[in-house]
Amino acid sequence: xxxxxPLLICCLLLCACGQTNPTSxxxxxxxxxxxxxxxxxxxxxxxxxxxxxxxxxxFTGEYAAKTVNADxxxxxxxxIENDLEWKVYASYLYLVTEQWDDYLLLANKSxxxxxxxxxxxxxxxEGRYMTSYTIHALGTLTxxxxxxxxxxxxxxxxxxQNALTEYAVVSLDIDWVSNEARLAAGPQLDDGRYTxxxxxxxxxxxxAWLLSEVYWEDFLTPTQTAAxxxxxxxxxxTDETTEHAVCYQAxxxxxxxxxxxxxxxxxxxxxxxxxxxxxDASANVALGETVFTAKDLSPSRPFVVKxxxxxxxxxxxxSFCDESGNTKVYAILQSGKDGSLLLSAIDx
Numbered sequence: 372x373x374x375x376x377p378l379l380i381c382c383l384l385l386c387a388c389g390q391t392n393p394t395s396x397x398x399x400x401x402x403x404x405x406x407x408x409x410x411x412x413x414x415x416x417x418x419x420x421x422x423x424x425x426x427x428x429x430f431t432g433e434y435a436a437k438t439v440n441a442d443x444x445x446x447x448x449x450x451i452e453n454d455l456e457w458k459v460y461a462s463y464l465y466l467v468t469e470q471w472d473d474y475l476l477l478a479n480k481s482x483x484x485x486x487x488x489x490x491x492x493x494x495x496x497e498g499r500y501m502t503s504y505t506i507h508a509l510g511t512l513t514x515x516x517x518x519x520x521x522x523x524x525x526x527x528x529x530x531x532q533n534a535l536t537e538y539a540v541v542s543l544d545i546d547w548v549s550n551e552a553r554l555a556a557g558p559q560l561d562d563g564r565y566t567x568x569x570x571x572x573x574x575x576x577x578x579a580w581l582l583s584e585v586y587w588e589d590f591l592t593p594t595q596t597a598a599x600x601x602x603x604x605x606x607x608x609t610d611e612t613t614e615h616a617v618c619y620q621a622x623x624x625x626x627x628x629x630x631x632x633x634x635x636x637x638x639x640x641x642x643x644x645x646x647x648x649x650x651d652a653s654a655n656v657a658l659g660e661t662v663f664t665a666k667d668l669s670p671s672r673p674f675v676v677k678x679x680x681x682x683x684x685x686x687x688x689x690s691f692c693d694e695s696g697n698t699k700v701y702a703i704l705q706s707g708k709d710g711s712l713l714l715s716a717i718d719x
Contacts, residue, residue, distance in 0.1 A: 413523035421514040422539040427453040443467040445504040456509045459541045479581040503548040512540040516683045533583040535572030543567045605712045608632035608675045616675040617665040627679045634673035643690045680705045
């Protein structure tokens with residue numbers, strides 16, 4: 372799968388002990404044993420029919436890096452590797468080229484997602500449309516990556532409702548600009564850059580890969596929420612925040628490095644910057660090793676780390692010990708909806 376760098380994704384935290392009399396923030400409610408069992412059962416069912424992404428039909432057609440039709444433009448900055456990625460791209464291309472019949476054929480007719488396609492087409496015909504799309508990246512998620520991105524019960528529900536017999540998810544990094552008529556109508560999503568995830572699948576009645584649902588940040592795993600961001604704030608570093616910070620560079624220089632600033636709400640003796648690994652046994656992210664320990668942090672002395680933000684599965688996080696001596700681990704992610712950074716608890 373191609374490297375996929377969305378504008379911004381959600382963020383998480385990871386390892387260190389010895390906090391100095393911190394205030395005790397309210398912790399998010401832990402899932403019950405039954406909830407965990409249900410999630411594991413849902414994931415098992417999903418993976419049973421998830422497509423082998425190494426053997427998806429390769430896309431051999433031609434496409435342009437830029438297509439213009441009157442006042443509409445679409446720019447593609449990535450390559451298309453398989454038919455699924457082509458169909459996600461085509462769902463925007465056909466709106467620009469006004470290939471209405473071809474556009475509707477991309478969507479699974481058995482679900483509500485097809486109704487959304489019809490509504491989008493009707494809006495465009497009535498003069499409410501996007502004037503510009505820029506697709507920065509396309510990528511097909513592997514089965515390993517699904518549990519790091521989705522709440523299994525949500526994905527399984529949509530697979531069952533659309534009666535999919537084989538399926539896969541394509542990630543899309545896109546920004547768009549609306550015309551004045553669309554903005555005046557109050558669109559659900561404003562102009563900007565987003566990470567979207569498209570569920571495509573086959574059914575018993577059709578061997579064609581069809582778009583069946585679309586997701587964005589609000590549909591990601593329940594652990595990736597602002598509720599987890601209780602003891603720290605996280606943001607992109609500035610010259611001002613870096614001046615008094617404990618600094619560390621986690622990777623070699625590259626155009627993809629970002630300076631991330633993590634600030635504790637109260638003085639903290641130690642905060643560990645840790646690696647995260649994929650665990651095949653649990654089909655989830657697991658704690659790796661501590662690569663750096665930041666000492667004597669405070670609201671006026673944050674931790675700044677230069678790192679690459681994750682594609683889908685987080686690679687870096689933080690860990691610390693709370694006042695009860697329990698180790699808390701968080702992953703660092705970036706929001707595909709608005710580009711903000713967030714911290715998300717993981718079970719280490």
